[in-house]
Amino acid sequence: MIYLDILSGELKPGQKLVVADLKAKYNVGASPIREALVQLSWSNYVNLEPQKGCWVAAVTVEELTDLYQSLRFVAAALLKQAIEHGDENWELQVLTSFHKLSRIKNVQETFDWSEWEERQHQFHVSLLEGATSKQMLNFFTDLINQIKRYRYFALANGSSSEMFNIDEYESIMKLVLSKETQKATEVFEHHLNRSMSHIQGAIEQAA
Template sequence: MKKSIEFKLENSLSQQCYEQLQQEIVQGILRPGEKLKVIPITQRFNIGQSPVREALSKLSAVGLVCMEENKGFSVAKISEQDIRDVYKVFTHIETTALSWSIKSGGEQWQADIVAELYKLSLVECSEQKVAHTLWAERNYHFHLALIAGCQSPLLLNIRHQIYMKFDRYCQMSYQLSQSSLHNNYECHKQLADAVLQRNIKEAKKLMAHHINAPREEIIKLFQQHKAF
């Protein structure tokens, strides 16, 4: 019984460490190329080396951390080639999952899209200043609702892993002025309408454009500030 409790606790600590480091990498708090030394992280989170190493290994598996023999762990660097590759792959996965969802999604899937769009509209159509974290959370759940009907756990798992790298680049260009939020809502509304009408061709076209709209701006930012 004692070993089981320790194992579950260690898994929980590892997951908490993983999620916190993931968030800090995606948000740019931990910079590309920055060393991730195990001992300082154990001291920061007040946990042992084993859960820290497990968390760093998981981050390495999804491409957010690099692990080099005799050099340890560091935050994955950014390159123009990787930005283009991530956008290309994510667009393909997202539009594929969307297409499958339109073909297979039922009434509950449709209801979830309507519900998530409404919750997102409360943020994107608000006249009040919006916290980025609130918008990001609702935007994520809306997009997840669109593809949740694909009936492929494997595809959704692959999508989740690619999304972490995709979101890292998205964070570089997020602007939460009211005008950009209102424009975002119009895009989201058009996308939801096409999906609910089961118009696969239009939905895939809108999704691809929505994903790739900021890509060149992100590449331009990278070229101007290669150290970030």
């Protein structure tokens, strides 16, 4: 509940979260609210300060840059592992996730941004799930979950359909499945850089 309202922008960056208000809003007890806030603090969706309170975490260009720098580093290593060690089930997952993403029509008036966001999120996950390093995969999952909040912020603050480029996703998919490791990592890094630039523009526009 709180998680979805942060993603949607109903609860805005910097907004104070008061347990009593959240109880009334969601019609649940204080204990589930406090537990949810603690869990959200682990993924940096909210900031908890003892004796002071709780706020929706801010969005900043500095944090965005740090997140994407970390993501580029770990994603490159994981993608190489996935291409080298991924089996047929992994290849099928990559194909399936791309197919689901490609089914979304890029028509501005009817474009389902939230559905596209969830499907591209799963596509990114599927690309790297063939890797062998569970610790790096856990780190990657943590990073993209934090970045997800930034992507939704961008969608709510003026990002256009230019963020949707199915040809780019298709190129990544084909390079990965054809095991062109060097080219695949280069195109994937370019994809991440382009995504970060769009989000940074939204942050700066909203400031």
